[in-house]
Amino acid sequence: MNQLNLDHASAAVEFNKDEPRVDWHDETLWFVRTKRDRAAAQLPEWEQLREAASQIKNHVLSNMHDLLAQFEENAKRNGITVHWAENADEHNAIIHKLIQDAGVTRMVKSKSMLTEECHLNDYLTRHGIDVIDSDLGERIVQMRKEPPSHIVLPAIHLKKSDVGETFHEHLGTEKGATDPQYLTEAARQHLRDTFLTRKVALTGVNFAIAETGGFVVCTNEGNADMGAHLADVHIAAMGFEKIIPRAEHLGVFLRLLARSATGQPITTFSSHFHRPRPGQQMHIVIVDNGRSRQLGRPDFRNSLKCIRCAACLNTCPVYRRSGGHSYHSAIAGPIGSILAPNLDMKLNADLPFASTLCGSCSNVCPVKIDIHDQLYKWRQVLMKEGYGPGSKTAAMKAMATVLESPGLYRMAGKIGRGVLRFTPVLAENRFNPWYNQREMPEPPAESFRDWYINNKKA
Ligand code: SF4
Helix, strand or coil: CCHHHCCHHHHHHHHCCCHHHHHHHHHHHHHHHHHHHHHHHCCCCHHHHHHHHHHHHHHHHHCHHHHHHHHHHHHHHCCCEEEEECCHHHHHHHHHHHHHHCCCCEEEECCCHHHHHCCHHHHHHHCCCEEEECCHHHHHHHHCCCCCCCCCCCCCCCCHHHHHHHHHHHHCCCCCCCCHHHHHHHHHHHHHHHHHHCCEEEECCCEEECCCCEEEEEECCCHHHHHHHHCCEEEEEEEHHHEECCHHHHHHHHHHHHHHHHCCCCCCEEEEECCCCCCCEEEEEEECCCHHHHHCCCCCHHHHHCCCCCHHHHHCHHHHHHCHHHHCCCCCHHHHHHHHHHHCCCCCCCHHHCCCCCCHHHHHCCCCCCHHHHHHHHHHHHHHCCCCCHHHHHHHHHHHHHHHCHHHHHHHHHHHHHHHHHCHHHCCCCCCHHHHHCCCCCCCCCCHHHHHHHHHHC
């Protein structure tokens, strides 16, 4: 069953049907989380770096307009063409027009979660443009017609054998091959041809620097560089929150990003783009798509501090055991669950409930976003706006009525204990979602109140 068409809880049930895969997914991501811990522990100034990053981003949120205007001015001076997109449709249309203007129908694209958010590939494919994702994980899921399940490790839900099957089907590798070296070499040859023949390349943006008008793209594969350096037209797509004030701030974020993401001291390639090379065009598309709205929500604005390291995904016990596709949104996991309701409250009302609120996400976040607090606050907003699950709303109302009345509370307790003791089938059946996930408790012989009264008398 396609997990993407289900709500989070139902999709998680599907994912959990393959228990060995769930265990492996859980353990793999926990391994990445522990690598992050070791990398962080090696820097005595780790907490100071987090605090500095958080303060810089707070400054950015409070000065967004001025910093973006400064960036635009400097980027234009450098010879970069700046485009503004209010929403996903505008973003997609601008990129389509740039491809048409270049007179081509093919484009190579490195990893950009913004283009996933805007569904750019679908849009371009519908308009006759052939897009090849050049990040290895993204290429694998693109061949399988799946979205990425993780913002840093897009194919983390797949095993080597899955990749072997996919490459056999699409690249003609040997059937049953699982050797990573062999499979990677096949992908390398396939992508090299793509790099050499595409005239237009799209990259994401990790950081855009207001002071210089330049931007930085971080990858481990060098695929963004290969695409951008060989193409006649380089398009960079950026959510407006990627702005930072000065070049000297980069060091803070680059030291935090890779350590938080994979436990590496730095991404293998941190490429700085300032101007097009002679004869090349360079465009940057700055996108709002609901970010202004989020900036205007006092309780949720600091979710825009996110640098997409995925540490909150790797540590989340719910993400690790439900898989990225169960979030039915471009960005999965805890950060996705506080960004997605801003885009569409009705469609994503289930996501803030996909959390234990244990707070591990907030503890690892390199820019100190209060993720679990925001998940909790979104729940309140969604219930108030009427987007909560109907069954939960009714259950909460009934619970409030019972808790408001001591007499009703005593009677409900007596009935509950009686049901569990004499007719457990009334509680232990598949229509009770609580029972589906848990063992029901042994009923006590008496309530605490009765016990207290009896023992007090004695
Ligand atoms: S919310 Fe924090 S931990 Fe999660 S991806 Fe963003 S920066 Fe990383």
